[in-house]
Amino acid sequence: MNSEELIITKDLIKRKCFLKKEFKKIIWRSVFQNFDVNKIIRIEMLKKLIFLKRKAGISRQNNVCILTGRIGGVFKNYNLSRHSIKRMAKFTLLTNTKINSW
Numbered sequence: 001m002n003s004e005e006l007i008i009t010k011d012l013i014k015r016k017c018f019l020k021k022e023f024k025k026i027i028w029r030s031v032f033q034n035f036d037v038n039k040i041i042r043i044e045m046l047k048k049l050i051f052l053k054r055k056a057g058i059s060r061q062n063n064v065c066i067l068t069g070r071i072g073g074v075f076k077n078y079n080l081s082r083h084s085i086k087r088m089a090k091f092t093l094l095t096n097t098k099i100n101s102w
Helices: 003-033 039-050 084-089
Strands: none
Touching: 003 084
């Protein structure tokens, strides 16, 4: 497995972990905000929310190019790096995309 594939698989694992944590966070927050639930359970949910790991935040996620594995210069719309977009647009593989060359 080369480095590009390794970076891409690591990113996929991080994103799956993030989705699991985000789902749990939503459930814990809803239980904590429900006043019909017992106080002890609400306190436990608050404790879980407070001690949630930092990697669970969306700001910790990096965009990674799905072709090259490049971390920097990745566009949200395509999930491709600027180099990949330029290469694909040159050969008209991307529809409705123009290259501004000067």
